[in-house]
Amino acid sequence: DGGITQSPKYLFRKEGQNVTLSCEQNLNHDAMYWYRQDPGQGLRLIYYSQIVNDFQKGDIAEGYSVSREKKESFPLTVTSAQKNPTAFYLCASSQVEGGPWSEQYFGPGTRLTVT
């Protein structure tokens, strides 16, 4: 089955620690995205990548970092510089060539709690 996997589902960290969230897709999509979701708010874009070894900041990139070494993988690191890291994090992917790139497909999410 094609899809997007995120792991772990729940993650707990102490303040001051960096943490990396995993996102893998086997949809053969070129583009991948990270969003943050807080209660009562729409999704906010953290980072996106449309091709391997290239990525761009979204609206709320401060305190986060990403890498895109493989087409299938787009891990997100939440650094200690992120002031309010507790949130639900969603990874998504979409086509770029040969299809409507704007149709994004989401993973199941990772809920990060930092205390």
Add this chain to the structure above:
Amino acid sequence: GQQLNQSPQSMFIQEGEDVSMNCTSSSIFNTWLWYKQEPGEGPVLLIALYKAGELTSNGRLTAQFGITRKDSFLNISASIPSDVGIYFCAGHRTGFQKLVFGTGTRLLVSP
């Protein structure tokens, strides 16, 4: 960043009723998407719209791309308890490499 205006914010209806919700913006969009999100899960794409005036159905769901290109509508007919969730709209503007999301409409269905 910009967000789309969705209304209503929440709805509590009886099973079997029809539901309507909308998404509006002050900007023109070239794509409208509708997603459903259940608690603790990622959003699932329901319907994608690409042309002004387009009307597209997916089972009991029907969505329309507004003629002004600044709005979109989602209708759910004969609601059932499993329709419960948060419905998000998302739009894409020409020249922008990202989607803009609405704040969601929370739907509750009473059996």
